[in-house]
Amino acid sequence: MTETAVAVGNTGSKSEQAYAAVKARIVDGTYSPGYRLVLATIAKDLGVSVVPVREAIRRLEAEGLVKFERNVGATVAGIDPTEYLYTMQTLSIVEGAATALSAPLIDSVTIARARAVNEDMRECLQHFDPVRFTHLNQDFHSILFEHCPNPHILDLVHRGWNRLASLRSSTFRFVPGRAHESVDEHEALLRLIEAGAGAEEIEKAARQHRSATLDAYLAQAKSI
Amino acid sequence: MTETAVAVGNTGSKSEQAYAAVKARIVDGTYSPGYRLVLATIAKDLGVSVVPVREAIRRLEAEGLVKFERNVGATVAGIDPTEYLYTMQTLSIVEGAATALSAPLIDSVTIARARAVNEDMRECLQHFDPVRFTHLNQDFHSILFEHCPNPHILDLVHRGWNRLASLRSSTFRFVPGRAHESVDEHEALLRLIEAGAGAEEIEKAARQHRSATLDAYLAQAKSI
DNA sequence: AAGTACAAAATCGTATACGAAAAACTATCG
């Protein structure tokens, strides 16, 4: 327990540690977009050799969090507005599908949990904290997805979320007005599920819930 | 020619070579599902060290072509029927979306090219060759997707295809009856696009096109 | 004979080391 390594977070493998460490630093903004990730530097920093760091970087590349160029190096992937658009659009599709697939399996207890989280969100609107709000938002959807029968689709949702995480703060920071609508749409979604609505209807609602956020962002971006 | 590794395909980096080589052997069946991928063996075989091979294997793991277990090793991922179901279901969703997004951008020349491929497929029905048929099928859809504005979604489609590629031959081998319907559905899809049908309608048609294949497979699998 | 403990082999994980490619810098020339 005196082992510092354990404190950092020990999954056993150093690759894993390196992966978690670098990812955390990207997400929390220590490494901001464009930051150059030098293998040797990171390795020394983490007290491991370059090999596991290299593997970690390649994993992050596969997830789209870093951009990698042969014989040149890796940099933290920027949040190109275009990239944001693509990611959000893709998310709207896979989240919609995930929600529709999960809906028939959601029991009333789960609904109640999701509703409780949504109420937290509503309360959060008062003293608005974009980061906390975004976190709750993910919790809400995670509850709906937790019994999703298709793990691949669930994986795609998580990948999308990871990509967005490189935006240090949230979409809601840019489009605060959207937060309020979002909470209402969550409630509407819960009612649809409770009512046993058809898969198509639920999918459409869930998809529009996400793409409305995208549209709000685009409208705001254009107006600058 | 003394170097077999070079002949296989040289993109410069040895990781890349190893990746391509191992992937090719999985797809062509040299390494069949369950086959144990021993790093040192493959490395010696390709004339490189274990490091790039390791990286290649991890990439293949990320794509779902191999299963990797820490301190144990990698094996070629089996085509678990369940896994097949998940992959096809996911594909139906992302292909549907990709088709709908591409549709407005498809011009008459592209339509003509797609139709020509589909006619090849129709002709292929006579002296039926499942592998060739599957290949043409991918060509057909690739033509429809080639102007897809969202590269992420396109990437997801390709990932799905890769997964399915580990089934050495095609779905159509198991469900030959489906091939005929498939050609007809392709034509129907082309007509929808030509007619400038709405995104929803096109998405629905494209999705059902894929899931009908899945259903046919399931029905056949159950009847055994 | 079956089961357990121990030893040996196979294989992976990571560190270190060196060669190769790219980028940055500098000095020389037009």
Added chain:
DNA sequence: CGATAGTTTTTCGTATACGATTTTGTACTT
């Protein structure tokens, strides 16, 4: 003063080496 060629520096890519872990085989006990 600007541009270009050559040199230096940085950083990556891969080979080799060794320690760690799991698996397999074997002998011993019950």
